[in-house]
Amino acid sequence: MSKFITFEGPEGSGKTTVLHEIAQRLESEGWEVIVTREPGGVKTGEDIRKILLEGEAIDDRSEALLFAASRREHLVNKVLPSLREGKIVLCDRYIDSSLAYQGYARGIGVEEVRSINEFAINGLYPDLTLYLDIRAAVGIQRINDNQRAQNRLDQEKLDFHEKVVEGYRQIIHNEPNRFAVINAEQSIEEVVNSAYESIIKYLEKI
Numbered sequence: 001m002s003k004f005i006t007f008e009g010p011e012g013s014g015k016t017t018v019l020h021e022i023a024q025r026l027e028s029e030g031w032e033v034i035v036t037r038e039p040g041g042v043k044t045g046e047d048i049r050k051i052l053l054e055g056e057a058i059d060d061r062s063e064a065l066l067f068a069a070s071r072r073e074h075l076v077n078k079v080l081p082s083l084r085e086g087k088i089v090l091c092d093r094y095i096d097s098s099l100a101y102q103g104y105a106r107g108i109g110v111e112e113v114r115s116i117n118e119f120a121i122n123g124l125y126p127d128l129t130l131y132l133d134i135r136a137a138v139g140i141q142r143i144n145d146n147q148r149a150q151n152r153l154d155q156e157k158l159d160f161h162e163k164v165v166e167g168y169r170q171i172i173h174n175e176p177n178r179f180a181v182i183n184a185e186q187s188i189e190e191v192v193n194s195a196y197e198s199i200i201k202y203l204e205k206i
Helices: 017-028 043-054 058-084 093-105 111-120 134-147 159-175 188-205
Strands: 003-008 034-036 087-093 126-134 179-183
Touching: 003 017, 003 058, 003 093, 003 188, 017 034, 017 087, 017 126, 017 188, 034 058, 043 058, 043 087, 058 087, 058 093, 087 093, 093 111, 111 159, 126 188, 134 159, 179 188
Parallel strands: 003 087, 003 126, 034 087, 126 179
Antiparallel strands: none
């Protein structure tokens, strides 16, 4: 049973950790799972990731276009083949990140960025998106406390990250049926349990 499940959230929400924990649980129960990420997931995507997250500052619209290009390569070469094989694809970020970060927080326009990305994804939206909800200041403090290596987006000012959260909340308001909102300010164990329950509840309805 192929399903495309994405994990979204602002910096420091813990989504990567949560995704991997859930993947292990699902695999232990016999589900065929593929774990991947954006930008990245395939060689071309990873090359673009380095430009986006480790390189020098780039024009906002160029940034949006590069994310969309990486997404297309990832979709064609990893996500779609995995779905055709009947696997559950768990993806760390997808189109909603571009809408929140570039569309809303960068001020390019959510619908403008959606248009770019709809050309890239050709209609493939996630079956389910888990949004790990955390205040921007709390997420950034977590990154600092954990001494995680910071990428170019981590280093943006707090007001940018607050706009990212606002952007996500607007997207969720407009598409509530696709999202499961998880309180990411709980302990990591509680977040994993909540996210896992949301996924199982979704899968059991199919």
